[in-house]
Amino acid sequence: xxxxxxxxxxxxxxxxxxxxxxxxxxxxxxxxxxxxxxxxxxxxxxxxxxxxxxxxxxxxxxxxxxxxxxxxxxxxxxxxxxxxxxxxxxxxxxxxxxxxxxxxxxxxxxxxxxxxxxxxxxxxxxxxxxxxxxxxxxxxxxxxxxxxxxxxxxxxxxxxxxxxxxxxxxxxxxxxxxxxxxxxxxxxxxxxxxxxxxxxxxxxxxxxxxxxxxxxxxxxxxxxxxxxxxxxxxxxxxxxxxxxxxxxxxxxxxxxxxxxxxxxxxxxxxxxxxxxxxxxxxxxxxxxxxxxxxxxxxxxxxxxxxxxxxxxxxxxxxxxxxxxxxxxxxxxxxxxxxxxxxxxxxxxxxxxxxxxxxxxxxxxxxxxxxxxxxxxxxxxxxxxxxxxxxxxxxxxxxxxxxxxxxxxxxxxxxxxxxxxxxxxxxxxxxxxxxxxxxxxxxxxxxxxxxxxxxxxxxxxxxxxxxxxxxxxxxxxxxxxxxxxxxxxxxxxxxxxxxxxxxxxxxxxxxxxxxxxxxxxxxxxxxxxxxxxxxxxxxxxxxxxxxxxxxxxxxxxxxxxxxxxxxxxxxxxxxxxxxxxxxxxxxxxxxxxxxxxxxxxxxxxxxxxxxxxxxxxxxxxxxxxxxxxxxxxxxxxxxxxxxxxxx
Ligand SMILES: C[S@@+](CC[C@H](N)C(=O)[O-])C[C@H]1O[C@@H](n2cnc3c(N)ncnc32)[C@H](O)[C@@H]1O
Numbered sequence: 003x004x005x006x007x008x009x010x011x012x013x014x015x016x017x018x019x020x021x022x023x024x025x026x027x028x029x030x031x032x033x034x035x036x037x038x039x040x041x042x043x044x045x046x047x048x049x050x051x052x053x054x055x056x057x058x059x060x061x062x063x064x065x066x067x068x069x070x071x072x073x074x075x076x077x078x079x080x081x082x083x084x085x086x087x088x089x090x091x092x093x094x095x096x097x098x099x100x101x102x103x104x105x106x107x108x109x110x111x112x113x114x115x116x117x118x119x120x121x122x123x124x125x126x127x128x129x130x131x132x133x134x135x136x137x138x139x140x141x142x143x144x145x146x147x148x149x150x151x152x153x154x155x156x157x158x159x160x161x162x163x164x165x166x167x168x169x170x171x172x173x174x175x176x177x178x179x180x181x182x183x184x185x186x187x188x189x190x191x192x193x194x195x196x197x198x199x200x201x202x203x204x205x206x207x208x209x210x211x212x213x214x215x216x217x218x219x220x221x222x223x224x225x226x227x228x229x230x231x232x233x234x235x236x237x238x239x240x241x242x243x244x245x246x247x248x249x250x251x252x253x254x255x256x257x258x259x260x261x262x263x264x265x266x267x268x269x270x271x272x273x274x275x276x277x278x279x280x281x282x283x284x285x286x287x288x289x290x291x292x293x294x295x296x297x298x299x300x301x302x303x304x305x306x307x308x309x310x311x312x313x314x315x316x317x318x319x320x321x322x323x324x325x326x327x328x329x330x331x332x333x334x335x336x337x338x339x340x341x342x343x344x345x346x347x348x349x350x351x352x353x354x355x356x357x358x359x360x361x362x363x364x365x366x367x368x369x370x371x372x373x374x375x376x377x378x379x380x381x382x383x384x385x386x387x388x389x390x391x392x393x394x395x396x397x398x399x400x401x402x403x404x405x406x407x408x409x410x411x412x413x414x415x416x417x418x419x420x421x422x423x424x425x426x427x428x429x430x431x432x433x434x435x436x437x438x439x440x441x442x443x444x445x446x447x448x449x450x451x452x453x454x455x456x457x458x459x460x461x462x463x464x465x466x467x468x469x470x471x472x473x474x475x476x477x478x479x480x481x482x483x484x485x486x487x488x489x490x491x492x493x494x495x496x497x498x499x500x501x502x503x504x505x506x507x508x509x510x511x512x513x514x515x516x517x518x519x520x521x522x523x524x525x526x527x528x529x530x531x532x533x534x535x536x537x538x539x540x541x542x543x544x545x546x547x548x549x550x551x552x553x554x555x556x557x558x559x560x561x562x563x564x565x566x567x568x569x570x571x572x573x574x575x576x577x578x579x580x581x582x583x584x585x586x587x588x589x590x591x592x593x594x595x596x597x598x599x600x601x602x603x604x605x606x607x608x609x610x611x612x613x614x615x616x617x618x619x620x621x622x623x624x625x626x627x628x629x630x631x632x633x634x635x636x637x638x639x640x641x642x643x644x645x646x647x648x
Pocket of ligand 1: 084086108436460463
């Protein structure tokens with residue numbers, strides 16, 4: 003393994019012959035080069051095959067595809083092979099078409115859980131971290147080109163490698179970081195001999211500018227009108243902020259309901275969320291100019307303005323519940339006896355002997371309830387009411403009844419559940435460390451829309467595929483999945499085929515229905531094409547690429563679906579538009595030419611797009627017969643988008 007690229011090597015070898023000014027220039031260049039970001043030993047490790055070293059072409063394996071009765075084409079794909087090649091293929095067929103990518107790559111644990119250039123990378127490998135970064139860099143840069151303008155990539159990673167991966171993601175997706183979610187993976191910790199209990203993982207989120215999480219549609223039933231507000235239904239919003247009276251003394255003040263005259267103490271642990279005009283004026287000590295300036299600088303209405311606009315709701319109470327303390331001594335005695343005003347649910351005291359301005363409360367009627375801010379149903383468009391995803395993934399039974407949690411909580415089972423989920427489908431412990439369905443479903447329910455294409459290029463046991471099927475069944479969506487998986491075959495286990503026997507088999511059983519669960523119809527996504535990859539040298543494409551290769555490439559690129567069975571008719575329709583039909587015409591014999599002429603009437607279209615071996619001749623021949631056609635060379639079906647050579 004060489005430490006340096008060939009350019010650097012020749013420079014190093016020639017250092018002795020360089021002049022002093024040359025050396026000075028090089029040193030200055032070296033010292034001033036910008037260094038912010040992630041560096042890994044790219045030159046010290048053997049690179050993956052060059053991007054355009056050869057041409058990757060798909061081959062349909064009908065026997066391993068899932069084609070139930072009535073299924074004529076496949077919208078879902080399972081692609082077997084090193085994902086570097088799968089991604090190269092997808093870049094040629096699906097550039098800018100994938101809305102959501104979820105991946106759960108090998109975590110670089112040193113447990114020989116991933117292969118680089120056909121050999122496992124173990125814990126003691128000198129270049130372990132660099133090889134892992136380079137491995138992911140190569141794949142992420144290819145994947146980046148697949149995303150739609152509003153696309154997003156979500157990446158699972160453990161705590162140990164999060165920082166490294168995040169810097170790498172920053173490099174590949176500059177300025178696209180949205181944030182990260184934290185997922186609690188297990189309930190039990192390790193014993194003390196482990197020194198640290200790792201019970202959480204991360205999901206990094208990077209998105210193109212048009213992306214937004216779905217959030218949550220506002221629950222209309224939470225909007226009511228108990229006080230017959232003429233503006234219509236409203237929902238109560240918290241009027242307080244999580245700051246103590248010591249941190250925010252200016253927003254710690256009593257408020258009064260003008261219609262009843264009752265007073266409401268501020269919670270000393272959560273002050274009001276709005277400033278008070280009265281407090282501002284008091285602080286400005288009669289300087290009206292200063293008061294006006296401070297009021298104009300407020301970013302929202304003052305509490306007095308909200309009350310005047312009747313946007314504060316004071317809950318009704320019975321007169322006998324209202325407290326009165328005629329003297330300070332009476333007040334202090336009540337507070338000491340725990341009989342002062344308290345928060346309705348938590349019962350924590352609102353007034354305490356150590357709090358300032360207790361004199362204010364002597365002789366005032368103190369109401370028991372808590373005021374809230376009204377948000378009217380019509381006040382905001384629905385889109386603005388949608389809340390973003392919060393930064394952590396809660397457990398299935400975790401309580402989220404906290405006032406502060408306005409955003410959507412994703413929920414996921416712990417990691418161990420996932421092993422059972424795969425076992426339930428495949429009958430044995432077929433896969434180590436899959437992700438729980440609820441985790442991926444939760445992420446996809448927030449990140450996808452019903453028509454989206456979802457890609458997982460570290461598919462493993464295929465959890466992402468099952469999550470897509472379940473989501474579609476729940477909301478009637480038409481999401482489709484593309485799963486890429488390696489075989490994990492090694493010299494020791496040359497016949498191992500994880501992609502076929504675990505990933506595809508799981509999706510087949512889930513689609514058919516298992517353990518009493520109903521399956522999925524082809525219309526619901528219960529089908530998939532199983533593709534293997536052929537790699538051809540550029541020079542051999544003309545000779546070795548087959549008509550099936552060309553038909554599949556065209557179908558993937560233009561129809562986003564592949565035929566369930568490839569036929570060998572002289573002309574093969576591959577995609578259809580409103581007034582055009584795309585056909586592959588691999589050989590130009592009489593039968594093929596006759597069939598071409600019949601197509602416009604047969605398919606009720608005006609124009610043909612034909613891929614054929616001798617485009618100029620065919621174009622002239624069709625024109626003579628009055629058939630409007632655009633004829634491309636056969637090679638254009640195979641090579642566009644493959645590396646930089648096409
Ligand atoms: C952590 S697992 C993913 C598990 C998956 N999320 C699930 O729920 O089953 C990572 C997977 O990536 C696969 N893998 C590793 N290197 C790969 C490569 N170069 N191409 C394709 N798959 C690869 C491994 O075989 C493994 O199955």
